[in-house]
Amino acid sequence: MIRKTQVPMREQDPRERIHNFQEVPYGYTPEEAIQEAKRCLQCKNAPCIGGCPVEIDIPRFIAHLAEGDFRGAIRVIKESNNLPAICGRVCPQETQCEGVCTLGKKFEPVAIGRLERFVADWERERGVELPPVGEPTGFRVAVVGSGPAGLACAVDLRRFGHAVTMFEALHEPGGVLMYGIPEFRLPKDIVRAEIATLQEMGVELVTNAVVGKTFTVDELLADGYQAVFVGTGAGLPRFLGVPGESLIGVYSANEFLTRVNLMRAYRFPEYDTPIRVGRRVAVVGGGNVAMDAARTALRLGAEEVLVLYRRTEAEMPARREEIRHAREEGVVFHFLVSPVRFLGERGELAGVECIRMELGAPDESGRRRPVPIEGSEFVITIETAVIAIGNQPHPLVPRTTPGLSVTRWGTIQADEEGATSREGVFAGGDIVTGAATVISAMGAGKKAARAIDRYLRERVASRA
Secondary structure (H helix, E strand, O other), X not given: OOOOOXXXXXXXXXXXXXXXXXXXXXXXXHHHHHHHHOOOOOOOOOHHHHOOOOOOOHHHHHHHHHOOOHHHHHHHXXXXXXXXXXXXXXXXXXXXXXXXXXXXXXXOOOOHHHHHHHHHHHHHHHOOOOOOOOOOOOOEEEEEOOOHHXXXXXXXXXXXXXXXXXEOOOOOXXXXXXXXXXXXXOOHHHHHHHHHXXXXXXXXXXXXXXXXXXXXXXXXXXXXXXXXXXXXXOOEEOOOOOOOOOOEOEEEHHHHHHHHHOOOHHHOOOOOOOOOOOOEEEEEOOOHHHHHHHHHHHHOOOOEXXXXXXXXXXXXXXXXXXXXHHHHOOOEEEEOEEEEEEEEEOOEEEEEEEEEEEEEEEOOOOOEEEEEOOOOOEEEEOOEEEEOOOEEOOOHHHHOOOOOOEOOOOOEOOOOOOEOOOOOEEEOOHHHHOOOOHHHHHHHHHHXXXXXXXXXXXXXXXXX
């Protein structure tokens, strides 16, 4: 008899976790993982593999897990994905592998993400096996950006035998994994451990290197790199464009989360990067970043945190789990409202004027367009606001790389394999697609690595 529901994962009590930055879910025990793995139907057509952007052989890793062969399970995963502890925590499995799980047609789908997390954590505690590295090819590749796309590209290039140098603009690698996702959702020691594995494989890491300022893509190519992969993400914040956004107390989600996650603002004065959070905080947006900002504000001492979203809950792009966690922790949701201006006193934020919305016809995203209701304005008293309505690519690399074609949105134009308009220059992740998911960026990095390998072996080698 197959269990109809997923084996639940134990979590910190909401009343306790809002006072700390420790990870919320505890993870499965070995017994719980095996019990959940035995729910897998081992489908012959395996739709879950097609639902995974990095094409993990999910039934095969789960089969090992169900037999208690945890080492065998992690080996299968790492044939396709070398960041399993990260993906098991932050990937939107419910819309990818679990979303097409055959069991999910009748019961709850297999908890694939939780199982991936379990075996990754199991391996980290008992010793990580390094993936095999191919025979040296003599080719050098520069990877610009150490976020999900860059990490995935770098590890596969090393497996092909190429020399890889990864350049990171900040003082610590990891990109959005380090500065964008809070500790309680993705512990930074896990990110550091995954990156350390890449370094043990021979990936060279250069931090505090702003490509486009410290040196350009063309200078990298002139310096002996035969190919460059650009994975600089989408780290430029979007704003509402309403009056009062320059008031003290109004943050972009990028600044707010970077100060907390990368600069450890929550450990002031041990770390000298304080962040001001008032008694009442409003977060504008409905995605995962908005949930991260709202839950972070609570942990920084806010008495009340409001999420302002211009559509209904049904249209929120945030993961259901993140919305549930936010509600459990006391975040208050205001749907069908949108800020029209921020109000200040002596240059500091004191409130936000909002207007109520109703849903009209669908827009280009397929969601119903929010339409303002005339005369429905109202004011909310707040001391801090966080704008979490999305990001856009930073223009630095495209502007300093002649001949690199970009779209009207500032993203780099690249084909499905990451090839750009410049020979030898490839790109992938959010810098190509705009802000998306960690796993989709990793998938793009893997595709680009294969294309770079083929380019080096066929076109570059033929000139030698």
